[in-house]
Amino acid sequence: MTATRIDGKAIAAALREKIAVEGKKLIDETGVVPGIAVVIVGEDPASKVYVASKGKAANECHFKSVEHALPADTSEDTLLSLVGELNEDDSIHGILVQLPLPDHIDESKVLELIRPDKDVDGFHPINVGLLTAGAKDKAMVPCTPAGSLILAKRSLGDLSGKSAVVVGRSNIVGKPMAALLLAESCTVTIAHSRTKDLPSVVKAADIVVAAVGRPQMIKGDWIKDGACVIDVGINRIPAPERGEGKTRLVGDVDYDGAAEHAGFITPVPGGVGPMTIALLMANTLTSARRAAGLEDLDYAALLG
Numbered sequence: 068m069t070a071t072r073i074d075g076k077a078i079a080a081a082l083r084e085k086i087a088v089e090g091k092k093l094i095d096e097t098g099v100v101p102g103i104a105v106v107i108v109g110e111d112p113a114s115k116v117y118v119a120s121k122g123k124a125a126n127e128c129h130f131k132s133v134e135h136a137l138p139a140d141t142s143e144d145t146l147l148s149l150v151g152e153l154n155e156d157d158s159i160h161g162i163l164v165q166l167p168l169p170d171h172i173d174e175s176k177v178l179e180l181i182r183p184d185k186d187v188d189g190f191h192p193i194n195v196g197l198l199t200a201g202a203k204d205k206a207m208v209p210c211t212p213a214g215s216l217i218l219a220k221r222s223l224g225d226l227s228g229k230s231a232v233v234v235g236r237s238n239i240v241g242k243p244m245a246a247l248l249l250a251e252s253c254t255v256t257i258a259h260s261r262t263k264d265l266p267s268v269v270k271a272a273d274i275v276v277a278a279v280g281r282p283q284m285i286k287g288d289w290i291k292d293g294a295c296v297i298d299v300g301i302n303r304i305p306a307p308e309r310g311e312g313k314t315r316l317v318g319d320v321d322y323d324g325a326a327e328h329a330g331f332i333t334p335v336p337g338g339v340g341p342m343t344i345a346l347l348m349a350n351t352l353t354s355a356r357r358a359a360g361l362e363d364l365d366y367a368a369l370l371g
């Protein structure tokens with residue numbers, strides 16, 4: 068079997084176009100301009116790429132977008148007071164503080180200060196609780212899992228009763244992804260570094276979500292024939308074949324090997340990454356619409 072490549076880049080572009088139309092409508096009809104603030108502390112290279120794409124996407128969607136780039140030695144108090152100001156700013160509907168934060172800053176203190184209704188990352192304990200309690204319609208859902216779910220559903224249709232394995236148990240991807248798949252009535256396994264016989268666990272799954280952060284760790288022959296493979300990993304590895312000192316991006320899955328077994332598979336780059344950014348725009352629009360007293364949009368339905 069040769070897998071169908073899931074074109075996350077194209078699907079994300081189509082979604083951003085729909086969001087742009089809806090953004091324009093909101094502005095014309097209510098005067099509310101969706102606003103997003105991204106706060107970045109220090110110089111993480113991956114985060115810098117992400118901040119740049121986010122600004123571009125926000126412009127495309129007719130949103131207001133502001134970036135606060137703070138030096139790596141910014142104090143916790145300074146960051147907390149900036150978040151406090153953004154909480155009070157009515158022109159800002161979405162606040163995203165880039166992770167990881169420098170070691171001297173208590174990440175949970177910062178995430179817990181962000182107003183839950185402006186928490187477009189979905190990392191605030193209130194949003195985590197709503198999602199876990201099966202009330203995701205009231206929550207802000209984390210962007211990467213939400214984007215991954217759209218890709219899986221577009222490939223497989225109804226996920227009810229399917230077996231899913233999420234490899235990785237992080238708060239930003241693994242745990243919320245498992246909650247979303249459970250809400251779709253999948254039978255969900257969360258695997259991690261202590262899991263015994265990971266290849267067999269993965270082999271049993273109709274849906275594999277790889278979110279471990281280890282380049283090409285998940286091998287082709289671990290994949291069940293016809294499975295849907297969603298690769299969340301974005302790892303930069305040396306690529307001497309491209310010249311001295313060159314690098315390239317790979318996922319957590321051995322793409323070529325897995326494509327021989329899978330029915331559907333996301334590439335890296337061009338898979339989940341662009342969807343993360345599109346869903347960040349979707350969450351910002353949702354927050355702005357809620358502020359204007361409007362009901363939520365169904366973005367998967369909007370995509371058609």
Ligand SMILES: Nc1nc(=O)c2c([nH]1)NC[C@@H]1CN(c3ccc(C(=O)N[C@@H](CCC(=O)O)C(=O)O)cc3)C=[N+]21
Nearest residue numbers: 113114116117164165166167188336337338340341343
């Ligand atoms: N609070 C917070 N929320 C985040 O969502 C968050 C964060 N902090 N910190 C950094 C990571 C990283 N991240 C990416 C999102 C999209 C791409 C993306 O679109 N990647 C392109 C490739 C980009 C390239 O070429 O380097 C792709 O996969 O096709 C990458 C990385 C979100 N993050």
